[in-house]
Amino acid sequence: MRILVDRLSDTPTEFSFEADTAWWRMHMRPGPEFPAELEQPLRIALRAHTMGEDLYFEGTLDGTLPLECGRCLARYRHSLHEPFRVVLEPSGARVPADPEGARALERDGMCLGEDVETGWYRGPEIELAPFFSEVVATALPLQPVCREGCAGLCYRCGGDRNLADCDCAEVEKSSPFAVLEKLRVGRTEGEC
Ligand SMILES: [Zn+2]
Ligand SMILES: [Zn+2]
Structure with missing residues (x-):
């Protein structure tokens, strides 16, 4: 899930990634609301281009998650279709104020701002795996429901x-x- 910065130009380049169970276990915090594994990898389609010094990523994350309905407790497949976009500007000598962001910039070559639509990058290579976990976290329902109109228990x-x-x-x-x-x-x- 890496992107080499110097391969990007002002013409969009298409990338596709798959986020499988190994990715899921590494990047999604385990908890009662999360399944232990994915039945199928999540698919990520990404377009990336430069805007001057900045990098612009946009795409969609698609797939299904095995979740438990909050009303009837049945396991069901929750469809995800989450568009995302993020603009990264070069960090230069700046260091994020929060330690988590500083570590991410060091480790992944990118960190996000307070919203997930802007951030900084540094270095020749960007690891997107943690960013995709933010996209999934945004897409997760607060109250999973197997279907509209589920009558529950x-x-x-x-x-x-x-x-x-x-x-x-x-x-x-x-x-x-x-x-x-x-x-x-x-x-x-x-x-x-
Ligand atoms: Zn239900
Ligand atoms: Zn009853």
């Missing part, structure tokens, strides 16, 4: 309401009427 009996309606919903639905019914009956009795 019943909070009372735990049944999957996508598969079958449970009686809990019925009881709840009828209860206000049951109360009304009682009131009505009570009033009628009182009148008699």
Whole structure:
């Protein structure tokens, strides 16, 4: 996932990369919300060109991630289609204020600013693997949902309401009427 700076010109050059499980394990922080491995590599299409001293990268990251639905807890394939772009200017003698950025500039030849759309580069070679992990992090859903309209699990009996309606919903639905019914009956009795 490297790019040699002196191979770039003001005419865009196309690159394609694959981010596989090895990349995933190295660059995505393990946690309950992340799958342990990818079923298929993520595909990255990148176009890169120079703008004076600056470098301009743009492209898309595509693929699927095995995630767990936050509503029904089913495993599902979450489609990713994330466009990205970043403009890097030469760092010169500058060093990023944050230690993480300084290490990235040293190690990868690039670091990102506060947003992920600008950054600095240094040296003849840029390692993009950590940058792609930022793109994936941006693309990850805060609340993974297997599909729009997933009914989720019943909070009372735990049944999957996508598969079958449970009686809990019925009881709840009828209860206000049951109360009304009682009131009505009570009033009628009182009148008699
Ligand atoms: Zn679901
Ligand atoms: Zn239920």
